[in-house]
Amino acid sequence: MYESAKVSDDADRTAFRRAEKQYKLYYEQDSKFYRKKKLPKPVDLSALLDFNQILHDFNENGVLPDGIRAAAGADSPVFCIENRPGFYFIPGALSLKEQCKWIKESLTNFPQPPNRTNHNAIYGPIADLFDSAKANKVLVQEDPTSETCIDTNKWKFCDDDEEDVAKAKRRGCKSVSASVLLRKLRWSTLGLQFDWSKRNYDVSLPHNDIPDALCKLAKTHAAIAMPDGEEFRPEGAIVNYFGLGDTLGGHLDDMEADWSKPIVSISLGCKAIFLLGGKSKDDPPHAMYLRSGDVVLMAGEARECYHGVPRIFTDEENADIGALELELSLESGDSFAEYIKTSRININIRQVF
Ligand SMILES: O=C(O)CCC(=O)C(=O)O
CATH class of the missing domain: 2.60.120.590 (Alpha-ketoglutarate-dependent dioxygenase AlkB-like)
Known part of the structure; x- marks a missing residue:
């Protein structure tokens, strides 16, 4: 444009x-x-x-x-x-x-954490971002439909091939790879x-x-x-x-x-x-x-x-x-x-x- x-x-x-x-x-x-x-x-x-x-x-x-x-x-x-x-x-x-x-x-x-980054506003505190990117981890939003879910603003790192990631994706939960987050730091x-x-x-x-x-x-x-x-x-x-x-x-x-x-x-x-x-x-x-x-x-x-x-x-x-x-x-x-x-x-x- x-x-x-x-x-x-x-x-x-x-x-x-x-x-x-x-x-x-x-x-x-x-x-x-x-x-x-x-x-x-x-x-x-x-x-x-x-x-x-x-x-x-x-x-x-x-x-x-x-x-x-x-x-x-x-x-x-x-x-x-x-x-x-x-x-x-x-x-x-x-x-x-x-x-x-x-x-x-x-x-x-x-x-x-507790130091803050630009990611805090969306994902809350993220620990070990660099190591997670190195290990190809994925940050996955807690499944809001799950009975155990207490906070939909909670995210956790999972291995890319873990059942948690597949399940979360099937249920439409958001996910983002640690390497993308590192690039966006x-x-x-x-x-x-x-x-x-x-x-x-x-x-x-x-x-x-x-x-x-x-x-x-x-x-x-x-x-x-x-x-x-x-x-x-x-x-x-x-x-x-x-x-x-x-x-x-x-x-x-x-x-x-x-x-x-x-x-x-x-x-x-x-x-x-x-x-x-x-x-x-x-x-x-x-x-x-x-x-x-x-x-x-x-x-x-x-x-x-x-x-x-x-x-x-x-x-x-x-x-x-x-x-x-x-x-x-x-x-x-x-x-x-x-x-x-x-x-x-x-x-x-x-x-x-
Ligand atoms: O990146 C730089 O060299 C300048 C940084 C800067 O101006 C600032 O953070 O206020």
């Missing part, structure tokens, strides 16, 4: 929206290969900031592109964008081993739980704490963006999961009490494009690559800047995760590597109060 001219005009109204459309994944409509294989439309990526390249050039000969500077006081290079104060980019902040660790945690422990929250419907933190909700090792990592990287003499206090984290074609629209993270404290944002898996706009969506955004292991900090004025992720690259040529995939499969077999080769995970850690 083509958008009407009016809708399209409205959608293109702001510089941020235009950039989102520029970088988003679109497919060729009339390619003769169209029926066989959808071909992504080529995109001009020449204007993107590539902090990997910037780091390389800086280490080689000390030069930086116009508008980029290295932050003082960091042990290894941390870059800033001159017209976006409070924004920090730490290329390759996490080692391969650390990346593997947090990918595995993001898929196994972080979505475990879009977010989980740890530490203080963010309530997306009310757009605030609900401190009354039960949760698992942010693991100490992740707190330590966040504190270490946050230090450069903290007000003098203060230590970052990780209180809540949102984990975003991206698959092919998924995007995160331009938004502000404005639900925390004190914007002088940074949000620590960790990228894992496939390479993505990140847009960092200004305080208005009319300000043209900076577009940059985010690779696995990069950390971004947004503090102070940068907390008032629109940002989003219009594109992830899941194809072998552009995803830039060869070494990570290898390390993951050597450490843990194929299941995590299979997931991450077409996915991206973002963990963003926040001081809420």
Whole structure:
């Protein structure tokens, strides 16, 4: 379906929206290969900031592109964008081993109840999703016609070939495979739980704490963006999961009490494009690559800047995760590597109060 001219005009109204459309994944409509294989439309990526390249050039000969500077006081290079104060980019902040660790945690422990995920609203709490997908399990709704049924909102994992699944299907009960649910996992929250419907933190909700090792990592990287003499206090984290074609629209993270404290944002898996706009969506955004292991900090004025992720690259040529995939499969077999080769995970850690 083509958008009407009016809708399209409205959608293109702001510089941020235009950039989102520029970088988003679109497919060729009339390619003769169209029926066989959808071909992504080529995109001009020449204007993107590539902090990997910037780091390389800086280490080689000390030069930086116009508008980029290295932050003082960091042990290894941390870059800033001159017209976006409070924004920090730490290329390759996490080692391969650390990346593997947090990918595995993001898929196994972080979505475990009582932490909430996007699936809670439909299925209630789901335990062991990743292992269930690995074991080809199916989530089946409790049969409402059964005498033993107490709650039709109850779902349980069954083996695909179990009588329970066949019976439930015969009776018209809903079922969904764990691997589909894993693909549709879009977010989980740890530490203080963010309530997306009310757009605030609900401190009354039960949760698992942010693991100490992740707190330590966040504190270490946050230090450069903290007000003098203060230590970052990780209180809540949102984990975003991206698959092919998924995007995160331009938004502000404005639900925390004190914007002088940074949000620590960790990228894992496939390479993505990140847009960092200004305080208005009319300000043209900076577009940059985010690779696995990069950390971004947004503090102070940068907390008032629109940002989003219009594109992830899941194809072998552009995803830039060869070494990570290898390390993951050597450490843990194929299941995590299979997931991450077409996915991206973002963990963003926040001081809420
Ligand atoms: O995925 C990212 O890198 C950004 C995530 C983000 O902006 C958010 O969760 O608010």
